[in-house]
C-alpha cells in the first residue's frame with residue numbers, strides 16, 4: 001500500500017530520508033527534508049509515497065516520481081529500510097506507483113536510472129517491463145517503460 005509520509009513517520013524513515021542525494025542524520029534534518037518534499041509535491045515537481053506493510057501498517061520504504069510531472073515524464077526513485085529488502089515490497093510498490101502515475105498524474109513516459117554496480121536496483125526495472133535505453137558515462141543505465149504492442 002502507498003500513502004503520504006506524515007510527521008509521525010519521520011522517526012521511522014530517518015535512515016532512508018534523502019534530498020538531492022544527501023542523507024538525513026537527525027530527526028530535524030529528516031523533518032526539514034520532508035518539508036521540502038511536501039513543497040515539491042505542492043509545486044508539481046515530484047511526488048513521494050511511503051510504502052506500507054498492509055499487515056503491520058509499518059513504513060517499509062519510500063518511492064517517488066521526480067521531475068517533469070507536468071510534461072508527462074517522471075523518473076522513479078526508491079529505497080527500502082534494510083530489514084525489508086528481498087521480500088518483494090519494492091516491486092509491488094513501483095507497480096502501484098506506475099499505475100497511480102499513469103491514471104492520476106498522467107505520466108505517460110516513466111523513466112528509471114540506476115548504476116551498473118547497483119545490482120538489486122537494476123533488477124527492478126527489468127521486473128517491471130522497462131527496457132534499457134542508454135548507458136550514461138559508462139556507469140548509469142537509463143530505462144523507459146516498454147511500449148505496449
Ligand SMILES: CC(C)(COP(=O)(O)OP(=O)(O)OC[C@H]1O[C@@H](n2cnc3c(N)ncnc32)[C@H](O)[C@@H]1OP(=O)(O)O)[C@@H](O)C(=O)NCCC(=O)NCCS
Pocket residue numbers: 077078079080081084085086087088089090091092113114115118120121124
Ligand atoms: C533497490 C532496492 C529498493 C531493491 O530492493 P529489493 O528488496 O531487491 O526489491 P524488492 O522489494 O522488489 O524485492 C525483490 C526480492 O524479493 C523477492 N520476493 C519475495 N517475494 C516477492 C514477491 N511477492 N514479489 C516480488 N519479489 C519477491 C524477489 O525474489 C527478490 O529477491 P532477490 O533479491 O533474491 O532476487 C533496495 O536494494 C534498496 O533500497 N537499495 C538502496 C537504495 C537504492 O539503491 N535505490 C535505487 C536507486 S536508483
